[in-house]
Amino acid sequence: MEATQSTCLFLFFLLTRGLPPEVAADVQESSDGPSAAQEPVWLTDVPAAVEFIAAAEVAVIGFFQDLEIPAVSLFHSMVQKFQDVSFGVSTSSEVLIHYNISGNTISLFRLVDNEQLNLASEDIESIDDIKLSRFIEINNLHLVTEYNPLSVVGLFNSLIPIHLLLIINKASPGYEENMHRYQKAAKLFQGKILFILVDSSVKGNGKLISFFKLKKSQLPALAIYQTVDDKWDTLPITEVSEAQVQNFCDGFLRGERLRENDESGEKAQKVEL
Structure with missing residues (x-):
């Protein structure tokens, strides 16, 4: 449990450190x-x-x-x-x-x-x-909440332990259509999963992308994270579809394809970022 809390705190630190006032x-x-x-x-x-x-x-x-x-x-x-x-x-x-x-x-x-x-x-x-x-x-958490330095505090204080992130460039073609489908999928998991939007064009979000071991070439992508036991998974996509999001979330809830950040050496390296 101590290791889990440490990693969750690390992720929170990763998302918030280095942001100017x-x-x-x-x-x-x-x-x-x-x-x-x-x-x-x-x-x-x-x-x-x-x-x-x-x-x-x-x-x-x-x-x-x-x-x-x-x-x-x-x-x-x-x-x-x-x-x-x-x-x-x-x-x-x-x-x-x-x-x-x-x-x-x-x-x-x-x-x-x-x-x-x-x-x-x-x-x-x-x-x-x-x-x-x-x-x-x-x-101020909505069905889909855009990540920013303040909203991340509310996200981590929420009682919902599973967070789904859509990592996408907001200036990319088809962004509005993708967001519409993402919002529709969010309604299916209300109270179970927090849906988050991460703009990959924002320089400060690069640490978040690297935490999930994603490269720019793999974006857009979905990343799902469970704060309780530090389980996570990612899915590079070409576009958002409601069925794809639903299947990805259902699979995670069933315990399929879960990853853990259990490499102590890697953790130590990340903490020094």
């Missing part, structure tokens, strides 16, 4: 964009809240007993920053009780693994723009 800022800026002013949806009762959460891949809800606290205006400002997230607000005691909320809290709900993540009351009191943005960005 401005990268995180770039990620945040990419989620901003000009758009018409939007407001959170008011959730007045439990059925409305349940329906709202079920309809969104990622929903962020402000559960407020006091609308005069600074966190409320800050929460409203997040609506413009995260266009791919659904925002709601509720002051209903019935709704708060239903979601086991006491006091003022901001919660993030994920469809991909049915997670509810709450900011603690003490965090709400000291929350600022950077902290709230980071909370949303880190935990």
